[in-house]
Amino acid sequence: MxxxxxxxxxxxxxxxxxxxxxxxxxxxxxxxxxxxxxxxxxxxxxxxxxxxxxxxxxxxxxxxxxxxxxxxxxxxxxxxxxxxxxxxxxxxxxxxxxxxxxxxxxxxxxxxxxxxxxxxxxxxxxxxxxxxxxxxxxxxxxxxxxxxxxxxxxxxxxxxxxxxxxxxxxxxxxxxxxxxxxxxxxxxxxxxxxxxxxxxxxxxxxxxxxxxxxxxxxxxxxxxxxxxxxxxxxxxxxxxxxxxxxxxxxxxxxxxxxxxxxxxxxxxxxxxxxxxxxxxxxxxxxxxxxxxxxxxxxxxxxxxxxxxxxxxxxxxxxxxxxxxxxxxxxxxxxxxxxxxxxxxxxxxxxxxxxSPEKLPFLKYENILKKLEGKYETYKKTMTYYVNKKGDNLFVEYKDKFSEFSMPLFFEKEENNLFIFNTISSGRRINVEFGIDGDEIWMIVERYKFKKVRG
The missing domain is CATH 3.40.710.10 (DD-peptidase/beta-lactamase superfamily)
Structure with a gap:
């Protein structure tokens, strides 16, 4: 059955x-x-x-x-x-x-x-x-x-x-x-x-x-x-x-x-x-x-x-x-x-x-699963990672001398545009994700990233 x-x-x-x-x-x-x-x-x-x-x-x-x-x-x-x-x-x-x-x-x-x-x-x-x-x-x-x-x-x-x-x-x-x-x-x-x-x-x-x-x-x-x-x-x-x-x-x-x-x-x-x-x-x-x-x-x-x-x-x-x-x-x-x-x-x-996938918690889980991964800017000039920890996503970066991890809090979804917010330098900022067919992109302040792998 x-x-x-x-x-x-x-x-x-x-x-x-x-x-x-x-x-x-x-x-x-x-x-x-x-x-x-x-x-x-x-x-x-x-x-x-x-x-x-x-x-x-x-x-x-x-x-x-x-x-x-x-x-x-x-x-x-x-x-x-x-x-x-x-x-x-x-x-x-x-x-x-x-x-x-x-x-x-x-x-x-x-x-x-x-x-x-x-x-x-x-x-x-x-x-x-x-x-x-x-x-x-x-x-x-x-x-x-x-x-x-x-x-x-x-x-x-x-x-x-x-x-x-x-x-x-x-x-x-x-x-x-x-x-x-x-x-x-x-x-x-x-x-x-x-x-x-x-x-x-x-x-x-x-x-x-x-x-x-x-x-x-x-x-x-x-x-x-x-x-x-x-x-x-x-x-x-x-x-x-x-x-x-x-x-x-x-x-x-x-x-x-x-x-x-x-x-x-x-x-x-x-x-x-x-x-x-x-x-x-x-x-x-x-x-x-x-x-x-x-x-x-x-x-x-x-x-x-x-x-x-x-x-x-x-x-x-x-x-x-x-x-x-x-x-x-x-x-x-x-x-x-x-x-x-x-x-x-x-x-x-x-x-x-x-349709279980429409249940709010499963819908949220599936969103996070899609958005996780490695992201790069134009011609690989910068690399960020989006990682799931517990029930939240984190935007993370690490090099030889510094690192940061920003928690993302889901706010809303509109036509495959997913809006999260976070705190950076004491300021509340939006982090946007978009899905265009097979392409997933992210905007963090002035930077646009594209997902390159899960």
Whole structure:
């Protein structure tokens, strides 16, 4: 099947380019898992393969489970989304005189910028940073946050600031309301009815697992370095799962809160989770927003895409679905490389018989690929190189006595004319590229260059 060939070729190409040892992938159609496959190794040293049952740490995809749990309590009258956080927890969250509510935490709109507890904890745990934060339980996050006042930026509800700490507080609110541990509630009310038998939290239990992907980081030379599984994260990013289990969760969301006849949440509350509550400050497709535990892309190929990524620095995840089409995808990887969200969106585009090359990120990738190379002026009087580093192009020059490297920032494209800008000697300047048939040229200030090789 051409669809499968195109998809698998794309995945393997990106794994090779960004040195990803293993990926687990799943695709849902008509609300059911219809294609799943493991690519590469869950552990390189033992050469054990990834399968759809292989466990990965799903990171912030956990937030949708926490939001779903809050919505179940809201549905059952246990709490109100407008309740202030201080009603349940010993922390006074009043931002610019306005109480922060459960709704504000769900939508990352408290007005508090990211305090980076998770970044410090994870990077310290994996020994890749000197910034170490010893957080041993969720209550420690409350203590960590208590000096937040001097860091607030806006009133609640006005601005999106992704706040891991807020979802830790939501987990604590669930525990406070019910009198049981957050993890026990999620297991009983979500994992068990959805038959997610391999799904668990990142505590000592996962150390007994055999079919779990090894955590890897890349060193400065691109070599793979293994790391032990991270423990101790909870309601903001602590779930460990696999493609087969996550497909059941996505199926439930696609089928409006129902799985095999079991109602997990009312349809109206599923739709409330998928509502565009606050606009994101960055846009891939236009009008991208945040709901309750999900990113909302209302203009993905003229459909509404619901999705979320997750990362614990090593394992990276993307889970998404399009309700109206009853399709979805899950992508799990065991090192930071090519974005799982790009793989997932590529797959959904193929499934919709679309043109993946028109997706903004692929279009940008293809532009950079075309423009990379060696450039020369008239009669080879000067030579510049255009090199891709990360997601950006750099114009570079080097001789025996000097060298420079200018980053280029994409601005716009008009009829095969590509405008970038950069800073030179304190001035903002444009760098233009043009494509005329097989010829590619570049203008930097007073010089015109032509590409002579890739």
């Amino acid at each position: 051409q669809f499968v060939r195109n998809l698998e070729s794309f995945i393997l190409e990106k794994m090779s380019q960004t040195k990803i040892p293993g990926i687990a992938f799943g695709l849902l159609k008509d609300g059911e898992l219809f294609y799943s496959k493991g690519f590469g190794f869950r552990d390189v040293d033992s050469a054990n393969a990834v399968t759809p049952k292989t466990l990965f740490h799903i990171g912030s995809v956990t937030k949708s489970f926490t939001a779903l749990s809050i919505m179940k309590l809201h549905e059952n009258g246990k709490l109100s989304l407008d309740d202030p956080v201080g009603k349940y927890l010993p922390i006074d969250l009043n931002v610019k005189g306005v109480p922060v509510t459960i709704h504000h935490l769900l939508t990352h709109s408290s007005g508090i910028p990211a305090l980076a507890y998770a970044e410090a904890y994870i990077r310290g745990y994996f020994e890749v940073s000197e910034n170490w934060l010893p957080i041993s339980n969720p209550e420690d996050v409350i203590s960590f946050m208590k000096d937040y006042e001097d860091w607030v930026v806006s009133k609640p509800g006005e601005r999106f600031f992704y706040l891991n700490e807020g979802y830790v507080l939501l987990g604590l609110i669930i525990s406070k309301v019910l009198g049981i541990d957050y993890k026990e509630f999620v297991k009983k009310e979500i994992f068990e009815p959805l038959e997610m038998e391999r799904t668990k939290f990142c505590d000592e239990e996962i150390l007994k697992e055999r079919d779990i992907a090894t955590h890897y980081v890349h060193d400065k030379n691109g070599n793979l370095i293994s790391r032990k599984p991270i423990l101790g994260i909870t309601s903001d990013g602590g779930i460990v799962s696999c493609v087969e289990d996550l497909s059941k969760y996505i199926s439930m969301m696609i089928n409006r809160g129902v799985y095999k006849g079991k109602k997990i949440l009312k349809e109206e509350n599923i739709e409330l989770m998928e509502k565009c509550h606050i606009r994101l400050p960055y846009h891939t497709f236009g009008n991208d927003s945040y709901g309750y535990g999900w990113m909302i892309h209302p203009n993905f190929l003229n459909r509404k895409l619901i999705g979320h990524g997750g990362s614990v620095l090593t394992h990276n995840t993307y889970a998404a679905y399009i309700p109206e089409e009853k399709i979805g995808t899950i992508v799990l990887s065991n090192v930071a490389g090519y974005s799982p969200s790009y793989i997932g969106m590529y797959a959904l585009s193929l499934l919709l018989n679309g």
